[in-house]
Amino acid sequence: MQIKNRVYITTSSSVSCAGKNNQILFKNILSGCTGIKQDKEYFLNASPALGKLDVEDTFFNVLLSECQNILDKSQLDNYEETLLVIGSSVGGMQSTEDIYMQTRNYADIDPNMHHIQVISKYLNNTFKFYDDVSFSTACTSSANAIGYAYEVLSKGLYKNVLVVGADSLSQTTVGGFLALGVLSSAPCKPFDENRDGMNVSEAIACLLLETEKKDGSIEVCGVGYSSDAYHMTHPKPKGEGAFLAMKKALEVAKLKSNDIDYINAHGTGTEANDSAEAAAIVSLFPHKPFVSSTKSITGHTLGAAGALEAIISSLVIEQQVLPSNPFLENPSNPDIHLLDKVCKTEIQYVMSNSFAFGGNNCSLIFGRLT
């Protein structure tokens, strides 16, 4: 990968079930205060624990507010020289569902409001962007968006990039994961021997990436991508795909494995995912860096997860404090250093993992400015 410029996260903003801004989100993560609650709204015969946004406005109006918030906090006058990169797995699925459930007919569905591009369409109606592109690789969508932003900025191809990870809950996603039998009815317990599944969740997470550092900037040091080439929903049991993505991220960042202080794991709380990721971490990181998953607090925000966890990773670096695994009781793999309490320590580099259906893997590395 050609690298001409260093790349920085200069501003970020988020809203999730765990907090309506970054500060509340991180406070709740550190105090173990989960945003996950049992819910019967979607299916009467099941009550999975989900992470719903507690907002009084529509999802798309909240999205506009988040992007305005970034603009207000940045040193940009507008987004006219900004590349917009969206990461989403469902796009406008919720509105399609609402219409179809009422009419049982496609006639009233606007195709332009259904697909992933609807997010970009909304934003372009309010802000004028230089250009936009939308990625949809299921649960790695916004991690891949950050990776692409890193690539184009480090190659000197655009001036700045706004990454938006956004996914709302829908019956399709809740019902789909129920059908797979992987939803827990309580906040998830990633890496626990008795883990019983994940929590589907919704969120909007936005990050402005630039090549000039500002006060409080966090560096994006590298990205690694891989594909499992194994199964549509199951990772390779020994985590070979995850291993490859993490290894490539280290190579791009020109770092050694023992440079990584903390891994914000994908850690969904499912049997297959956690054991594969743990095996990959054991193989690549013999020095046992600290590991935790913040999904028991935020839930798995699907296409928004990479962006939300990039914000969490940057807050870890900014505040030099590591989140624990608050619901962990019996670690299933003793060979990884799972945090059982919040830990204040010196943190230089953080890795954030995102894995998805189809064996799509993306690992990102963030660093403290030196």
Place this chain on the structure above:
Amino acid sequence: MKSIRLEIIQSAYAFGQKEIEELHTKTLVPKMMTRRRLTRAAKIAIYLSNEVSFTGGRIVYGSSFGELEATANILNSITNKEAISPTYFQNSVYNTAISYLSILQENEEELLTISSGDKTSDNVLKVGAVKSLDGDTLLLLVTETLNIEDIEKVNTCEVYLECAVALKVRQTDKEPTIQLSKSVGDSKVAPSMRTMLNIAKQCKVDKVNVIEISL
């Protein structure tokens, strides 16, 4: 404005009013259990990948509407209060087609899926051009598979419900030989397909085919 030139090493395209015929899936995917799980887009991706002799490497894939049939089946199950099929759900994500392709080819490289509405093939070209600066050969692939029951209630424009284009590309400094446009002649396919279809149609066998992509 920055621009990047791509040499098109091989190209292929296919379209059909309802379905693209003769995808040779039985030959290309001999295992019946695997073949049965494939979506239409996956079968088309496998077919076109074979047509351009792509056996592995990075793929930039695009589709405006993704896996419409799986999505519609889930929607019908929910509306009819029936159980959702796990296979439909796993096959409903936008990156399904190239995931199956990667499984068949044991391809562990980066797979990226773009869904940018009418601009999908333009953005596949742009993202592919950016990635090509790393020096490898990439597969750029777009598909639309709109042939679902009652599609006529929402589709009033597209004559060809299935369309797909594959371009095997690498970065070059050679002079462009192909002009980028969305020609009127391609208006019977989904707008998301038109730019890449137009390019594929202009490619000449045994000639150097080069396009310039403006970012």
